[in-house]
Amino acid sequence: MSLSLPLILLLGLAGALCVVMVVWGAYLATTKTQVAAEPETAAKAKKDDETFILHQITERLGRPFLRPVLEAVGEERRAGIQVRIDAAGRPEDLTVERYVSRKIGEVLLYGTLAVLLFMNGSTMFALIILAFTALTDYALYSEARKRQDQIQRQLPDFLDVLAVTVGAGLSFRQALARVSDSMPGVLASEFQTTLQQMDLGTSRRDAFTALRARNSNESLGRFVSALQQAEELGAPLAQTLMTISHDMRREDAQYLRRKAQKLNPQVTGITAVTMLPGLLLLIGGGLFLGSNIDFGGVLGG
Known part of the structure; x- marks a missing residue:
């Protein structure tokens, strides 16, 4: 008996949340208790509030695996990541360590969901979920632009x-x-x-x-x-x-002229998509109604 797609998504999400809770619990159990000063705690809470919720989840999910991955990345790759972060204006006080944590979390979370969907035969949904692994990179690219x-x-x-x-x-x-x-x-x-x-x-x-x-x-x-x-x-x-x-x-x-020239095809495409169906319906309906067709004869009435 094959499971429905919503049930598969629900099971995949529940499994991913379980993985998040287990990893987070292991991280808390192996981390020493630290008492932070009140201003630092307030600053951290403010930073977390400004961070996108999916970034918060993936960042916490990937944090336990940060150290070995950073050692494997290398200095040159870290410098390249820092350049991209600087080009985006360091959004949300993003650092190389937080970026790597997010990427690890994205691969674990969205990769797991994509594999579950792919095993169920939902290839299209699996590819869509897999595209979310580039969420942090897209955010940096968008902010830089x-x-x-x-x-x-x-x-x-x-x-x-x-x-x-x-x-x-x-x-x-x-x-x-x-x-x-x-x-x-x-x-x-x-x-x-x-x-x-x-x-x-x-x-x-x-x-x-x-x-x-x-x-x-x-x-x-x-x-x-x-x-x-x-x-x-x-x-x-x-x-x-x-x-x-x-x-x-x-x-x-x-620069503004070039930007306006790039917008012209987009405006034309949006106009065509929004107006063409209604225009075809109006013209076709007018031709159909003006043709004096006997609907009773057509329908056999």
């Missing part, structure tokens, strides 16, 4: 104000700090991170190179390259910033 779009929109205005501030007599570092404080946003936080790196002893060139590596935005990368070239050639910084700002505005207009 959103962050780069915000940087693209904020960069021209930021550079205009920065050029005026440098032209007023402040040094580049002081002007950058003041403009970052007065124009909060994604771009300002990136420059503040760069300033913090310079405060810790990193050279300006290395700090801005790291800024370019953290972000895939082409305009920001060209700004860093032009700034470094101006510094090497000894060009006036205020005039250089003004020239870069004008170039960024032209590139921003081109």
Whole structure:
């Protein structure tokens, strides 16, 4: 007797929850009791509240297996993960350790459910559940895309104000700090991170190179390259910033045009999907009703 699909899903979910409870209980039993200070506890509770519920489950599920997996990942792979997290703006205070814990939990939870569905013959549902193993990677990719779009929109205005501030007599570092404080946003936080790196002893060139590596935005990368070239050639910084700002505005207009061109096929597709069925029904119904067909003869009445 074959089981129905809802019953299989319910049994698979119950089995996955049992696995989660067993692993979590083993983790609590092997972990030493620690008493945290009240502010730290409040900060952790706030961080957990902001985390997506599925990420919380998979992160706790994979935490007991974190140490051996981290040792197997290697330093180069960890550095690549850190770059992706930085590009997404470190959402939910995500670290490499938490990322790896989530990936382990996703493979255990969604992989188990996919195997159960596949054994029952539900291949399509198994593939859908298996796709959830990329949930964390998709979230990072989505946040990185959103962050780069915000940087693209904020960069021209930021550079205009920065050029005026440098032209007023402040040094580049002081002007950058003041403009970052007065124009909060994604771009300002990136420059503040760069300033913090310079405060810790990193050279300006290395700090801005790291800024370019953290972000895939082409305009920001060209700004860093032009700034470094101006510094090497000894060009006036205020005039250089003004020239870069004008170039960024032209590139921003081109970027918006390219983005609008990409949206045109999507808008056309959505319009066709939503309007075409009703239009066909209206035309077909009008032709059918206007053909004077004897429904009694057709139906044999």
